[in-house]
Amino acid sequence: MRPRYSVVIPCYNEARYIADAVRSLRGQTFAGSYEIVVVDNNCTDDTAAVAAGLGARVVHERTPGVCAARQTGTEAAAGDVVVSADADTTYPPDWLSTIDRSFRADAGTVAVTGPCRYVGGPLWGRVYARLLFGGVQLVYRLTGRIVYVSATNIAFRKDHWSGYDLNLTQGGDELHLLRALRGRGRVVYHHRNPTYTSSRRLTRGLLYSIFVTLITYYLLGYALNRLFGRRVIGTAPAYRDSRGPLPSRLRTVAYAMLALLLLTLSFAQPRRYLVDKSDAVVDHVTSAVTRTHHR
Secondary structure, three states, X not given: OOOOXXXXXEEOOOOXXXXXXXXXXXXXXXXXXXXXXXXXXXXXXXXXXXXXXOOOEEEEOOOOOHHHHHHHHHHHOOOOEEEEOOOOEXXXXXXXXXXXXXXXXXXXXXXXXXXXXXXXXXXXXXXXXXHHHHHHHHHHHHHOOOOOOXXXXXXXXXXXXXXXXXXXXXXXXXXXXXXXXXXXXXXXXXXXXXXXXXXXXXXXXXXXXXXXXXXXXXXXXXXXXXXXXXXXOOOOOOOOOOOOOOOHHHHHHHHHHHHHHHHHHHOOOXXXXXXXXXXXXXXXXXXXXXXXXXX
């Protein structure tokens, strides 16, 4: 029988986390049918074997990158609704049931999203996530519009999906997908249906997380790659441990990229948003880069 939902999890060497993710998904109270699709994106550890042993369906994608992995997983999905998930994230038992109620309540709903909360890690990281999605909730309640979504927590009707942009890296499986879905129908946000993700990406510290991970690799990388239609900035370093110092060579590269970013922004002033006001941060960076490129 065809499943109602397909939960897609892209994986690159996630043996440490994948078992908890799959077990939490298998423990859902949802009474309907669903499948778990794990995408092996060139894993060199036991990720695929662990996932298969727990009942997940494993597919393979050789092209590195989260967008390529999600593309393959979504294409392979048999469900009417595809749910984007992550390997280092766990899901409360009623998570899928809550998503299902929203889809059944309104046939015009094309996607259902929710917040992400960090587990463990520094206090500032947990506060950051609360503030970020608190802001998302406030804008949604005032305008009915969702300005940000986490790839750990978005479900969408497959027949309204137009594919991932394979030129993108970080943000491509979130910002690009949200943009596309908003143009196809209603997107619902459930603030009380969170997912719980590892805080391993925060272990480099607050400044690194803001200026390197967020601004350089996420916002600037998304803007440049989308602007030029190719990968100008590649994928951020993979985090597979919850602790450890930043290698000196990577630290040097990161600070150099930060200096370049600050220098670039100091010579340009954005004149307009490229898409709409709700995407102000991304569009600000894109406009600044465009002005510099044409000088």
